[in-house]
Structure formats: C-alpha cells, structure tokens
Amino acid sequence: MQRIKYLLIFFILTGLLFCVSFQSKKYLSSSEQSIVKEFINIPFAMRMSKLLFMDHTIAASQYYQFLAVIYSTKLNFPHYHMTGPGHEEHHHGEKHHHHEGTSPEGEKYVAYRHGPGGRDIPMTQKEVDEMAEREKYITAHVSEFIDIDYFYDLIDLSNALDESNDYILLFGRGWALNVDMARKMIEVLKNSYQRDPRWRTMFDAGWIALYNLRDYEEARKYLKAASNHRDAPEFVSVIYAYSFYVDKKYEAAIYQIARQMNETEDHNLKTRLEKNLEWYQSLLFLNRAAKAYRDHFGKDIESLNDLITSGLVKDIPQDRVGKGFIWDAENREVVSQNVYDLVKK
Amino acid sequence: MFNVIKYSLLENLRNKFYLASIGIILFIVWLSHYSSQINYNYGNYTMAILTFGMYFTKLVAFAFIIFLPVTNLSQEIETGTIYFILSKKIERYKYLVAKYIAFLLLYLTLLVLSSIALWLLTYVLVKERPEISFKLVYFVYAELLSGAMVLSLVFFIYTAIRAPIVTATVSAVTFFFSLMLESAKDIADRADTIFVKYFYLFLYYIFPNFRYFNLEKNIVYDKPIDPGYLLAMLAYSAAFSMILLLGSSLIFKHREL
Known part of the structure; x- marks a missing residue:
C-alpha cells in the first residue's frame, strides 16, 4: 500500500514537472531567437575546452565538429x-x-x-x-535558416583545437553555398594556415576565391602561396597557371573535383561534388563552344542563343547550381547566374 | 597485506560506484559509436570513436579514482572496520599501500574494459584501420600512470585532512589546475617582479603535470611514440606517487584514527 502511495506521488510530481517544463520550454524556445543570438567566443572557448575536455583537444574538436554538423541540418538541404x-x-x-x-x-x-x-x-x-x-x-536565403558567422566560428574552433582535423575544413568548404559563406570559409582557411602553414589550406582558399567568388586576383595570390610549398603536388601550380585561362580553369576544376570524389568517403559530400562536377562540365562545354565561335567568326557571342543558331551546340544544358548560364561580356566567359547575387540585387 | 588487497578488491568489485562506472563506460562506448556516425557518415570512423571513447573513459575513470577511495577509506574508519584490520598486526603503511594497489587495480580494470569495448567496436565490427585500435594499449598505459599519481594525491590529501568531500574537491582542482600549468610558465616568463616570477615558477615545477600523460594525438593519428618518452612517463609517475605515498604513510602512522 505504502509503495503504491509513493509511486502515485512520484507520477504526480513527474507529471507536474513535465507540464511546467513543457510549457516553459515551449515559450523559451519560441522567444529564444529574440533574446539570445548564437555566439561563440573562440579564444575563451579554446581555453575552456582544454579544461572541460581534460586536455583532450581532439575530443573537443570533434565535439565542435559535432555541433557544426548538427547545426548544418537546420538548412534541411535537399539530398x-x-x-x-x-x-x-x-x-x-x-x-x-x-x-x-x-x-x-x-x-x-x-x-x-x-x-x-x-x-x-x-x-x-x-x-x-x-x-x-x-x-x-x-x-x-541561408541567413534565414542559420547564423553563418556562428556556423563558421564552430568550424574555425574545431580546426583550432585540432590542426590535423582536415575533415572539418572539407565540411566547411562543402557548405560554401554563397558569397558570404565562401568569404567566411576563406577566413577560416587563412586562420588555419596561420596556425599550421600547409599548402592544402592555401590551395583551398585559392580554389574558393577562384570558383566561388570569381575573384581571380585573390585566388592567384593564394594559389601562388600554395604552390610555393615544397610538398605541394604538381596540380597546384597547374591550377594556378590555368586560372589565367577561362576554358583551362574549368578543365582544372573537373580534374580536381574528380580527384576529391575519389578521396572522400563522405556520402553527402560526394553527392554535392557529383552535382558540382556536372555543373563544371556544362560550363567547360559552353566556354569551349564560345571560344570556337570567336575563332570562327572573329567576334564574341552576344548571348548563348548565338551558340545554338550557329549550330555549335544543340541546346543549353540545365544549370543545376545557379539560375541559368549567361554570357559575361566583361570577362568574356560563360558563367552561371548566382542565385544569391540575384536576391541581393 | 595480500589479504587486504584481495578483500578490498572483492569488496569494491561489488561496490555500486564501481558497477555504475562499468555501466557508464559501456554506455559511453555505445554513445561514442553514435556520435561518431554523426560526425562522419562514412570513413574516419575509428578515429572519431576512439577520440570520443578515450575522453569519456578518462572522465568516468577520473571520477571513480577521485571518489571511491575516499568514500571507502572514510567508511572503514567510521564503521570501525579499520581497527579490526589493524588489530591483525598489519602495519599502517602496509594497509595504506594495499588499499592503493587495490584501487589502482580496479582503475585498471575500468580502463581495460573500456579499451576492449572500443577495440571490439572499431576492429571487429568496423574493420577500419585496425592498427589504430591496437594503440589503445598506450592509452591504458598512460592513463594507469596518470591514475597512479591522482590516487597518491587523493591518499595524501585524505590522510592529511580526513575530509572526504574536501579531499575529492582539492584533488580535482589540482588535476584541472595542472592542465593550465603552461600559463603559469608564461606568466613567470613575462613577470616584472622576482617574487611573481619565482612564485609561478615554483607552481610550474612543484605541481604534478597530468598533460604529459595525454597520448591521444599519437594514438588517433597513428604517430610513433618514443619508447624513451614512455619510460620517462613511468619514472615521473613512479617518483611522484612514491613520494606522496611515503608522505601519506608517515601522516597515517602518526595520526589518530
């Protein structure tokens, strides 16, 4: 009898606690955004992580990586x-x-x-x-879903705690969906390079500047720094050299992405790379056609329709990343209309 | 002395705290398995699981080595069991050393158990980079030496002040303080006054440094471990533990129970 009484009291108290907690959490989580902005103080977190993780900085790095991976799911990006x-x-x-x-x-x-x-x-x-x-x-509209600064701070922190954690850099690079994210990722890579100067980080920064930002000057600066490393593989200087030519640039991208796909075991990343590979193949195809047009007619195309009317291409491939391929008369190349830039305008 | 070790082992093997530690360790191995899956969908699984597994094992084993010896010793004093043991003409220092060995063996069983569970997950189930999971032997070795030092510290503080909670707290604070010792050295190097400089240098050299026992990077990234370093770790841990055990034996010999 006594036992039943205690059990009853236990269930009543648990029920009450649940009701209070449920309502409070519902209210707090709905008003959280207006009160708390997600923020991370990297130097402080670095010091505290050493204590909390009992000097197991790799575990701390994995923990922040874990947070970044979980945080990225807020985007609910189609796969x-x-x-x-x-x-x-x-x-x-x-x-x-x-x-x-x-x-x-x-x-x-x-x-x-x-x-x-x-x-x-x-x-x-x-x-x-x-x-x-x-x-x-x-x-x-990435900012509607996640705080870009916080997301890349988590990535930076994870790499700062374990400089050998290349996966987190690969992960961050894979999520550079727009110009803001690409710029933040370059900052993360530069920080990583300061801590541990390796050709790979400078190469990645150059890659993002070249293909995501299309900032050729900045890209060449990083690629040159990467190629100056003694242990840098040959393709780094090849991509640096190719960055000066439009069609060669995409050829290099295709070669490099195919290499990355072979290197990585991460399914999500591989799927994204597969899509990028297709995109670069389309860009290479169109830029080669534009070059053939120039060689044949002695002038640049005015729009991509010129390629179809001249019979150089049958149809324009579908742009699976941007808002469609267009002719950039200023840089004399076929580019993909960036969805992010369109929104900003 | 052998009997004290034997009965301490048998008694504590049934201890709730020890059983809970085993349960927690098995749970954290399982947890490491799932957290690793989130961190790496495919590939590098061994590295992720070992990283989480080693950290959580250390956390639980540390709590065990800080709390169980003091609660056990204080219980034996409070219940009068210690008088019964010491009446069997066993020297007080032998009693203390026997307890020390028993707890160190229990600590070792936790480490071994966790390592076997981690090894099973990575080597038998995942079969990915098996050479790394064998390196868990180094983890057990380093943690045992680190645990030996913590345990001697716990014994020393407990015999000196005989307050279980304060002993556990001071031991834990000492451990965490030791992780910041590099900062003490930095402050000493940049200090303007001689007093401040020598104060921090004194702290830096006198405090035990538990950071030396962290071989996590070498294990996870499969980096070679210098045998000389392993020997130096052993010498440092043995010297430190023996000095503190000697100190606690002397205090224990002369104080009223």
Missing part, C-alpha cells in the same frame, strides 16, 4: 541522386542508381532520394524540379 549514365559510379562503388519505372501518374522516374532505413524513394522530374527550386531558395 537526391539523378539516375542514368554518369551517376552510377559515385555511390560508394555500388551501382544502385537504377530506378526504372514510372509513377502511378505515368511519369518516368529520373532520380531518387534516401528514405528511412536506407530505402531509396524514386522521384519524377516534377519532384526533382521542386527540390531544385528549394535548393536554390535555401542557397539564396
């Missing part, structure tokens, strides 16, 4: 795979991109996404277009 030739090789060596068939409405499946328990969910072109639109919306 899907296209089917068909050219897409089979990049899935951990397993060819399971074959999802032939049609939807109940009779539409052909062209892609798939991952469902619970590793199950593949096939997608029609319409669903892919919706996902692509969502991707572009997120890319253009």
Whole structure:
C-alpha cells in the first residue's frame, strides 16, 4: 500500500514537472531567437575546452565538429541522386542508381532520394524540379535558416583545437553555398594556415576565391602561396597557371573535383561534388563552344542563343547550381547566374 | 597485506560506484559509436570513436579514482572496520599501500574494459584501420600512470585532512589546475617582479603535470611514440606517487584514527 502511495506521488510530481517544463520550454524556445543570438567566443572557448575536455583537444574538436554538423541540418538541404549514365559510379562503388519505372501518374522516374532505413524513394522530374527550386531558395536565403558567422566560428574552433582535423575544413568548404559563406570559409582557411602553414589550406582558399567568388586576383595570390610549398603536388601550380585561362580553369576544376570524389568517403559530400562536377562540365562545354565561335567568326557571342543558331551546340544544358548560364561580356566567359547575387540585387 | 588487497578488491568489485562506472563506460562506448556516425557518415570512423571513447573513459575513470577511495577509506574508519584490520598486526603503511594497489587495480580494470569495448567496436565490427585500435594499449598505459599519481594525491590529501568531500574537491582542482600549468610558465616568463616570477615558477615545477600523460594525438593519428618518452612517463609517475605515498604513510602512522 505504502509503495503504491509513493509511486502515485512520484507520477504526480513527474507529471507536474513535465507540464511546467513543457510549457516553459515551449515559450523559451519560441522567444529564444529574440533574446539570445548564437555566439561563440573562440579564444575563451579554446581555453575552456582544454579544461572541460581534460586536455583532450581532439575530443573537443570533434565535439565542435559535432555541433557544426548538427547545426548544418537546420538548412534541411535537399539530398537526391539523378539516375542514368554518369551517376552510377559515385555511390560508394555500388551501382544502385537504377530506378526504372514510372509513377502511378505515368511519369518516368529520373532520380531518387534516401528514405528511412536506407530505402531509396524514386522521384519524377516534377519532384526533382521542386527540390531544385528549394535548393536554390535555401542557397539564396541561408541567413534565414542559420547564423553563418556562428556556423563558421564552430568550424574555425574545431580546426583550432585540432590542426590535423582536415575533415572539418572539407565540411566547411562543402557548405560554401554563397558569397558570404565562401568569404567566411576563406577566413577560416587563412586562420588555419596561420596556425599550421600547409599548402592544402592555401590551395583551398585559392580554389574558393577562384570558383566561388570569381575573384581571380585573390585566388592567384593564394594559389601562388600554395604552390610555393615544397610538398605541394604538381596540380597546384597547374591550377594556378590555368586560372589565367577561362576554358583551362574549368578543365582544372573537373580534374580536381574528380580527384576529391575519389578521396572522400563522405556520402553527402560526394553527392554535392557529383552535382558540382556536372555543373563544371556544362560550363567547360559552353566556354569551349564560345571560344570556337570567336575563332570562327572573329567576334564574341552576344548571348548563348548565338551558340545554338550557329549550330555549335544543340541546346543549353540545365544549370543545376545557379539560375541559368549567361554570357559575361566583361570577362568574356560563360558563367552561371548566382542565385544569391540575384536576391541581393 | 595480500589479504587486504584481495578483500578490498572483492569488496569494491561489488561496490555500486564501481558497477555504475562499468555501466557508464559501456554506455559511453555505445554513445561514442553514435556520435561518431554523426560526425562522419562514412570513413574516419575509428578515429572519431576512439577520440570520443578515450575522453569519456578518462572522465568516468577520473571520477571513480577521485571518489571511491575516499568514500571507502572514510567508511572503514567510521564503521570501525579499520581497527579490526589493524588489530591483525598489519602495519599502517602496509594497509595504506594495499588499499592503493587495490584501487589502482580496479582503475585498471575500468580502463581495460573500456579499451576492449572500443577495440571490439572499431576492429571487429568496423574493420577500419585496425592498427589504430591496437594503440589503445598506450592509452591504458598512460592513463594507469596518470591514475597512479591522482590516487597518491587523493591518499595524501585524505590522510592529511580526513575530509572526504574536501579531499575529492582539492584533488580535482589540482588535476584541472595542472592542465593550465603552461600559463603559469608564461606568466613567470613575462613577470616584472622576482617574487611573481619565482612564485609561478615554483607552481610550474612543484605541481604534478597530468598533460604529459595525454597520448591521444599519437594514438588517433597513428604517430610513433618514443619508447624513451614512455619510460620517462613511468619514472615521473613512479617518483611522484612514491613520494606522496611515503608522505601519506608517515601522516597515517602518526595520526589518530
């Protein structure tokens, strides 16, 4: 009898606690954004991490990496795979991109996404277009979902606690969705280079400046610094040299991305790289066609339609990253319209 | 003396705190497994799991070595068990050393158990970079030496002040303070006055430095470990522990229970 009484009291108290906690947390979490801005003081966190993690700085680095990974999920960035030739090789060596068939409405499946328990969910072109639109919306409005400064501070801190943690730099680079994120990532890489001067960090900074920011001067500065390292592989100076030529630049990008895809085991990153590879292939194709037009007609194209009317290309490939390919008359190259820049305008 | 070790071991193997430590360690190994999966979807799994696993093991083992000996010793004094043991013509210092060995062995079992669990996860289940998981032997070695020093510190403080909670607190503070000793050296180097300089230098040299026992980077990144360094660690830990054990034996011999 006594036991039942205690059990009853226990359940009543737990119930009361739950009610209070539930309501309070609901209120606090809804008003959190207006009161607390996510912020991290890197020098202080560095000192405290050494104490809290009992000098296990690698564990502290992994902890902040963990936070960054969890934080990135706030973006809820679509993850899907296209089917068909050219897409089979990049899935951990397993060819399971074959999802032939049609939807109940009779539409052909062209892609798939991952469902619970590793199950593949096939997608029609319409669903892919919706996902692509969502991707572009997120890319253009990242600040609505995450605090970019906080996100890159977590990455910086993780690398500061363990200079050998290259994965976190790779991760941060993979999330450089727009100009602001690319700039922050370059800062992170520069900080990492100050702590531990390695060709790889300068090369990555150069890469981002070259391909994400299209700031050729800055990119060459970093690439040159990277190529000056004795242990830098040959491709660093090749990419530095190629950065002076439009078509060669994309050729180098394709070569480098294919290399990265072979290097990494991270599925998310591999999927993103696969998409970037396609994008660079399209840019290379169009820039080569534009060069052929110039060589043949002795003048630049005025728009991409000139390539079709001249018969150099059949159609303009779909831009899966930006808002469509356009001719940049100033720099005399075919570029992808940046969704982020369009929003800013 | 052997009997004291034996019965201390048997008694504490059934101790709730020890059993809880085992439970927590197995739980953290499981937790490391999942946190590693979030950090790395594919690849580098061994590195992530070992990093988390070693840190959490150290955390639990540290709590164990700080709390269990003092609670056990104070219980034996309060219940009068110690009078019964000492009436068997065992010297007080032998009793203390036997307790020290028993707790160190228990500490070792926690480390070994955790390492085996981590090894099983990484080597048997994941089969990724198995050479790293074998390096957990170095982790056990370094942590055992570090634990020996902490335990001698706990014994020394407890015999001196005989207050369990204060002993645990002071020992923990000493441990965490030692992690900041490099700052004491920096302050000494930049000090303007001789007093401040020597005060911080005194702190730097007299305080035990537990940072020397952190081989985490070498294990995780598969870097070679100099055998000379391992020997120096052993010498440092042995010297420090023996001095403090000698001190605590002397105090224990002359004080009223």
